[in-house]
Amino acid sequence: MVRVHVPQSARDILERMQSDRTDESLAQLVQTGDHQALSVLMDRYTTKLLRYGHRFLASDDDISDIVQDVFVTVYQNIQDFDSTRRFSPWIYRIAHNAFVDALRRKTKGPVYGLDFDLVVPHPIYEDPEENEKEKEEMRVLLVGHLNDLPPSYREIVDLYYFEDFKYQEIADVLHIPIGTVGIRLSRARQTLKRSMKKNPYE
Amino acid sequence: MLERLRRGDLRMRSRTYFIGRVVLAGALSLFVLLISAYVLSFIAFSIHESGEKFLLGFGVRGVETFFALFPWLATLVDVALIFILEWLLQSFKFGYRISLLLLFGVIVVTSGLVASAIALTPLHMSLLGMADRNDLPVVGEMYEGVRGSHEGQGVFRGTITSIQGNEITITHNDGDHDADDGTRQIIVPAGYSTSTLSIGGRVYVFGAATGTIIQAYGIEPLSPDQ
Numbered sequence: 269m270v271r272v273h274v275p276q277s278a279r280d281i282l283e284r285m286q287s288d289r290t291d292e293s294l295a296q297l298v299q300t301g302d303h304q305a306l307s308v309l310m311d312r313y314t315t316k317l318l319r320y321g322h323r324f325l326a327s328d329d330d331i332s333d334i335v336q337d338v339f340v341t342v343y344q345n346i347q348d349f350d351s352t353r354r355f356s357p358w359i360y361r362i363a364h365n366a367f368v369d370a371l372r373r374k375t376k377g378p379v380y381g382l383d384f385d386l387v388v389p390h391p392i393y394e395d396p397e398e399n400e401k402e403k404e405e406m407r408v409l410l411v412g413h414l415n416d417l418p419p420s421y422r423e424i425v426d427l428y429y430f431e432d433f434k435y436q437e438i439a440d441v442l443h444i445p446i447g448t449v450g451i452r453l454s455r456a457r458q459t460l461k462r463s464m465k466k467n468p469y470e
Numbered sequence: 471m472l473e474r475l476r477r478g479d480l481r482m483r484s485r486t487y488f489i490g491r492v493v494l495a496g497a498l499s500l501f502v503l504l505i506s507a508y509v510l511s512f513i514a515f516s517i518h519e520s521g522e523k524f525l526l527g528f529g530v531r532g533v534e535t536f537f538a539l540f541p542w543l544a545t546l547v548d549v550a551l552i553f554i555l556e557w558l559l560q561s562f563k564f565g566y567r568i569s570l571l572l573l574f575g576v577i578v579v580t581s582g583l584v585a586s587a588i589a590l591t592p593l594h595m596s597l598l599g600m601a602d603r604n605d606l607p608v609v610g611e612m613y614e615g616v617r618g619s620h621e622g623q624g625v626f627r628g629t630i631t632s633i634q635g636n637e638i639t640i641t642h643n644d645g646d647h648d649a650d651d652g653t654r655q656i657i658v659p660a661g662y663s664t665s666t667l668s669i670g671g672r673v674y675v676f677g678a679a680t681g682t683i684i685q686a687y688g689i690e691p692l693s694p695d696q
Contacts, residue, residue: 299482303475310471339471343480348488389569436567443566 291355298346309355310339316431317363323423324367325374334370338363357437360427364441383420390447403429409460416463421456428453499558503577506551507584513544514585515594516616521627521674521692528676528688535623535676544612552577595695617696626654626675626684627692633664638689640673655683666691 287308289297297305317338321331341362349358407429414422427433427441435453439446474480517523517540525536555577559565565573588594594613600606601613617627628640631653641653656675658664667673672694677686 303472306475307472336471340480343471343475344482345488346482347485348483387570389572439567440563443560445567445569447569 292351292353295346295349295355296351298343299349299351306339306343309342309359313339313359317359319430320360320363320426321367323426324371330370334366335363338366341366354437356431357433357440360431360433360441361443364423385420385448385451386444390445390451406457406460409464413460413463417456417459421452421459424449424452425456495558495561499555502551502555502558503581503584506548506555506577506581507588509544509548509551510581511585511588512594512612513541513548514589516541516544519594519598519696520616520618521690521696522625524674524688524690525625525676527690531624531687532676535625538623539620539625541615548581552581621679624677624679624684624687626656626677626679627696628654628673628675630667630669630671630673633667633669636662636664638664638667638673640675653682654679656689657683657685658689659686662686662689672696 289305289308291309291312294305294309298309314335317335318328318331321334325331325334338359342359345362349355410425410429414425417425423442424438427438428435433441435446435449438449442449471480520539522536522539525532525539528535552574556565556570556573559573559577568576597606597609598613598616601610604610606613619625626640626642628642630638631641632639636658638656638658639653640656642651654675656673656677667689672692674690674692674696675684675686676688677684
């Protein structure tokens with residue numbers, strides 16, 4: 269058997285090098301004007317943001333357009349990103365705003381009213397000792413029951429279980445108090461348990 | 471999108487733009503905080519300087535009149551400023567990471583502390599002096615109201631010209647030739663000792679007027695500049 273050595277182009281090597289980089293270091297490269305780094309970030313986040321968009325909107329076309337707008341906003345505001353922090357909460361904040369704006373335009377009214385959870389202080393719970401196995405079990409349960417949760421809980425549950433965000437990062441994405449994140453997650457779990465008891469075979 | 475980038479249709483905003491935005495939001499928040507503290511200190515100054523704080527010691531009627539004469543408009547403005555400040559601060563991490571109620575409390579306490587600091591300065595007395603000389607634009611009317619006449623509510627201020635038994639005579643002339651100028655006979659409340667009063671001293675009187683005779687519910691001496 270003859271082995272043929274195919275020489276890699278400089279572009280392939282560069283792409284492979286960039287795909288090994290963290291989101292934060294890619295964002296730093298984008299800050300210096302590296303468009304290739306932006307392309308890698310877009311590859312990494314397109315599917316995630318499309319899925320996230322389904323928490324707000326139903327139309328795939330609308331979601332896809334908004335995700336494109338999110339990347340435009342990311343590029344325009346990349347100098348505002350602090351590379352000592354995680355990139356994902358930062359891009360999700362932009363996506364959250366874009367989807368909420370789109371939803372507001374569609375419903376022609378406020379998306380969320382004044383929520384009592386935001387007004388009164390709640391004790392800040394530490395992330396519970398939920399190991400990866402328990403989280404995985406929750407994810408399986410949530411796939412069938414996410415829509416049983418009130419809309420204000422769905423996004424938090426999504427960010428916590430499917431995007432692996434910490435409480436503080438969720439607070440930064442949604443601009444809500446950390447205590448509110450804790451209390452809503454706790455209530456979402458209780459609601460889910462009640463829903464499972466009512467319909468155990470779903 | 472990458473094609474638009476290559477064509478140069480998309481441009482990233484400079485770091486200076488974002489720093490400028492944060493500085494602007496910070497400066498605006500500080501400005502609103504200072505205005506809020508100024509209004510709060512004015513409310514306290516107005517209640518003290520007008521003598522209306524004495525009404526709280528003049529029974530139920532006094533308390534009712536105190537609330538009737540309370541500077542509600544200034545209070546409303548201050549509450550609106552606090553809500554604006556709360557909205558502005560929610561763009562900062564420390565603003566949205568705590569509950570609205572806690573943030574409101576933090577703002578009120580901070581505003582109160584700054585107002586207390588303002589109260590230690592002669593700012594309001596100087597502005598009142600300027601208002602008296604009709605030399606204070608914009609907020610002049612607000613300060614003129616501090617020494618305004620409230621005879622309709624039974625509030626009288628004046629300088630004692632005579633003390634005879636349970637009757638004192640006061641005269642008031644603030645130079646504006648309005649309804650509160652003139653001489654009044656005051657019948658002091660039962661049990662009230664006039665020994666704390668002296669001719670030439672200024673007094674704050676709350677009572678029921680019949681013509682120029684006032685049956686006082688309460689009398690308190692004022693300082694010469696009140």
